[in-house]
Amino acid sequence: MxxxxxxxxxxxxxxxxxxxxxxxxxxxxxxxxxxxxxxxxxxxxxxxxxxxxxxxxxxxxxxNSTKTRSMYAEKMSALGFNVTEDEVFGTAFCCAAYLQTVCALRGKVYLLGSAAMQQELQAVGIQHVGVGPDHVSGTQQDWANVPLDPDVKAVVVGFDEHFSYMKLNRALQYLLQNDCLFVGTNRDSRLPLEGGKAVPGTGCLLQAVEAAAQRQAQTVGKxxxxxxxxxxxxxxxxxxxxxxxxxxxxxxxxxxxxxxxxxxxxxxxxxxxxxxxxxxxxxxxxxxxxxxxxxxxxxxxxxxxxxx
Amino acid sequence: MxxxxxxxxxxxxxxxxxxxxxxxxxxxxxxxxxxxxxxxxxxxxxxxxxxxxxxxxxxxxxxNSTKTRSMYAEKMSALGFNVTEDEVFGTAFCCAAYLQTVCALRGKVYLLGSAAMQQELQAVGIQHVGVGPDHVSGTQQDWANVPLDPDVKAVVVGFDEHFSYMKLNRALQYLLQNDCLFVGTNRDSRLPLEGGKAVPGTGCLLQAVEAAAQRQAQTVGKxxxxxxxxxxxxxxxxxxxxxxxxxxxxxxxxxxxxxxxxxxxxxxxxxxxxxxxxxxxxxxxxxxxxxxxxxxxxxxxxxxxxxx
Structure with a gap:
């Protein structure tokens, strides 16, 4: 109207x-x-x-989920912006806030994400596993029976340059547990760079995990x-x-x-x-x-x- | 009706x-x-x-794209089936046939796939790059400027246990070239295993690449x-x-x-x-x-x- x-x-x-x-x-x-x-x-x-x-x-x-609030504030100050970190809302920070406040999460996060997301989770006292490389080995049976952390109660997908088949598989195995929460930072399918270039964004990783899990994630980003x-x-x-x-x-x-x-x-x-x-x-x-x-x-x- | x-x-x-x-x-x-x-x-x-x-x-x-025709025939014989390899149509074989006959591909394939797909492509004389691990390194700018093989004219996505962010990125960089073909073996989102278990299927990987490329692949599978x-x-x-x-x-x-x-x-x-x-x-x-x-x-x- x-x-x-x-x-x-x-x-x-x-x-x-x-x-x-x-x-x-x-x-x-x-x-x-x-x-x-x-x-x-x-x-x-x-x-x-x-x-x-x-x-x-x-x-x-x-x-963008690859920076903490303080990393943003630092970059902004260096570029001449008069900004403090409490004025910045990135998806790393907001995702941690979402898990803490809306989900009232009691348990660990299986995190497909960056060091920044790790830090923002730590800042609100949420434990996590999964950050860093996770290369494939073994057979399909081994993948299906990969050891899971029994305290994990949420899978969180942010930007993760170490995304791999094994991480996708581990996320699936957690999400096959019905009480496991599923949260994504955002659905942007590309990160645009200078000169018309682009690299794959978090949305691609999230779609892969959603397809495997046959569930939709709740996203916190715009x-x-x-x-x-x-x-x-x-x-x-x-x-x-x-x-x-x-x-x-x-x-x-x-x-x-x-x-x-x-x-x-x-x-x-x-x-x-x-x-x-x-x-x-x-x-x-x-x-x-x-x-x-x-x-x-x-x-x-x-x-x-x-x-x- | x-x-x-x-x-x-x-x-x-x-x-x-x-x-x-x-x-x-x-x-x-x-x-x-x-x-x-x-x-x-x-x-x-x-x-x-x-x-x-x-x-x-x-x-x-x-x-399933992880076996050649002869691998299937061998498995079937071992299980008591009276079958020859020319009676078996797997997506590794059919994908190679599709690229050769329908696409009349002149050029190499960037292959997210298995040794079986590699062999079926070789059998019809199609060259390829990309099989095996491809771990991330460098910055976003490096990823966007990753060296590309100028002879690659198609991105093919099959089951790839070495799927990684870097492979997703490389597929995107090829697919940003408008004349690059885009073919997937199939869209199955899970590989079901015994005992109700499952691991992520090719459809998950294909969706990630499609999201990045903002293009739909042509799939050969059912x-x-x-x-x-x-x-x-x-x-x-x-x-x-x-x-x-x-x-x-x-x-x-x-x-x-x-x-x-x-x-x-x-x-x-x-x-x-x-x-x-x-x-x-x-x-x-x-x-x-x-x-x-x-x-x-x-x-x-x-x-x-x-x-x-």
Whole structure:
């Protein structure tokens, strides 16, 4: 029912200030929005720092599970952003929070994931097994009878460069136990890199485990609303006074729509205006959630209004 | 439009001989049908051997890609089946045939697969790279820039116990080239083992690669009709004079329906009569293809009619 005529508007000139005045909190995706690889998007540190100086709550919401909050804060400081680690919500942190709060997990995690996920689990006192290489050996019978840790009560799938057939098999053997929880960090099928390159993302690993287990994982990353619930609970964010800024329609913008936030697409990353327009023109109700309210070439387009 | 009232009939007593008289060719799935693990289903060798003595063409159609035709023939002989390797159609063999005949592949294969697939490709003169372990090292940038063999023109995914993140990544890098073919042996998500155990099947690996590549593979295994086309071309099989016998509704019985064959479910493997009845009762057109014409407890139920 939202008047589609007023969506996907280029945000510029006199439109910027009223929009910023209408929100108290701005959420930013990271890669493709405030940085690309190891370089800040030009003007992005100034935008973030000025928003904070103007009294806005600024938070960061990323599906990437390979960094802890403190690793993010460190990278951001090095790039000139005035950010503390409690302002960063990555899926490594949120996944640990989800297991602790929503699942009230009593038991260990079988973790397909990184050292960062390991650290975030440890920080909330959740024990885990499985990190690191796990090469195959033996016969199919051996794989089916692989020793399991009886304390494991959840399989968690994040980005794992050591993903292997044996890990997939071990996850399956745990998930054949009906009371075993199944949680994924996110469903992004590729990690985009500079120059149009990409490597496989966590979504590929999660799909392999889901196919084996014939079960769907609960995911904490965008567009699942858990990440927003997580930060809203900590900072008392009101959805109607909050804006989500991202470069991906299927994660960032959809999260914003799912949570009733204002949405702003920036064109320094993955998605294009043409894709947003195609969603809008589709007439498909499901795809309307991927149409942003506004778009900018870069978040640097917000700078004049903040400096004025 | 097929009168659903006459489907899913228990095959016994006086019904057996007319059915066998109505066919010249019988196709058998292997695991769960003529053997389980390394043991012949009781009576199965006699059934196969008598069918052949009575002048029936008997062929074997299996999605398992870990054996060559000659490996299958050897296993069958050891279990008492009178079978030659040209009567066996596994996905390792059929995949090589598909690449050679349908794709007319000129170039190498990047192969996620077993030694058996390697041998079947070699037998038709197709070169390949990739078999064996491929462990991760380096950074994301290194992965995205991994050296590629310029002669590779197809990615083929079969069962690969050495499946790893690095192999998934290499497959993605090849598949980012638009002219690269993408073929999978089959979509079975689990390999069932004795005692209700299971390990992850090729379908899991294929889904991971498909998610990364954002492309669908062409699969040669059941229920895709290529395996039937392959054997029909070699032996002049007429669909209306042919019966498919299998233990899985979603592969064996669906293949039979897709190709216009008579279909017989045997209950020594994966699927149950209750599942078949549920498909029939669903009223869903797509699921009717998974309702067999007949079912038996075991293919040994055919024995009296053959001995009489």
């Amino acid at each position: 939202s008047g589609s005529g007023s969506k996907c508007v280029r945000l510029s000139g006199p439109l910027v200030k009223p929009l910023l005045d209408s929100v108290d909190c701005v959420l930013f995706d990271c890669d493709g929005v405030i940085w690309r690889g190891n370089q800040a998007v030009a003007g992005a540190p100034q935008v973030i720092n000025l928003l904070k100086e103007r009294g806005k709550r600024v938070l960061f919401v990323t599906n 567009p699942s609303r858990f990440m927003f619930d997580c930060l809203a609970a900590r900072f008392g964010v009101q959805p109607e006074r909050c804006m989500m800024v991202g470069d991906r329609l299927d994660t960032d913008i959809l999260l914003g729509s799912n949570c009733g936030l204002k949405t702003l697409l920036t064109l320094t990353g993955v998605s294009t205006v043409a894709e947003a327009e195609a969603h809008r023109a589709s007439g498909c109700a499901q795809r309307q959630g991927m149409v942003p309210d506004f778009y900018v070439e870069s978040i640097a387009d917000l700078l004049p209004a903040l400096q004025g | 097929s009168g659903s009232g006459s489907k899913c009939v228990r095959l016994s007593g006086p019904l057996v001989k007319p059915l066998l008289d109505s066919v010249d060719c019988v196709l058998f799935d292997c695991d769960g049908v003529i053997w389980r693990g390394n043991q012949a289903v009781a009576g199965a060798p006699q059934v196969i051997n008598l069918l052949k003595e009575r002048g029936k063409r008997v062929l074997f159609v299996t999605n 229920p895709s009709r290529f395996m039937f086309d392959c054997l029909a071309a070699r032996f002049g099989v007429q669909p209306e004079r042919c019966m498919m016998v299998g233990d899985r509704l979603d592969t064996d019985i669906l293949l039979g329906s897709n190709c216009g064959l008579k279909t017989l479910l045997t209950l020594t493997g994966v699927s149950t009569v209750a599942e078949a009845e549920a498909h029939r009762a669903s009223g869903c057109a797509q699921r009717q293809g998974m309702v067999p014409d007949f079912y038996v407890e075991s293919i040994a139920d055919l024995l009296p009619a053959l001995q009489g």
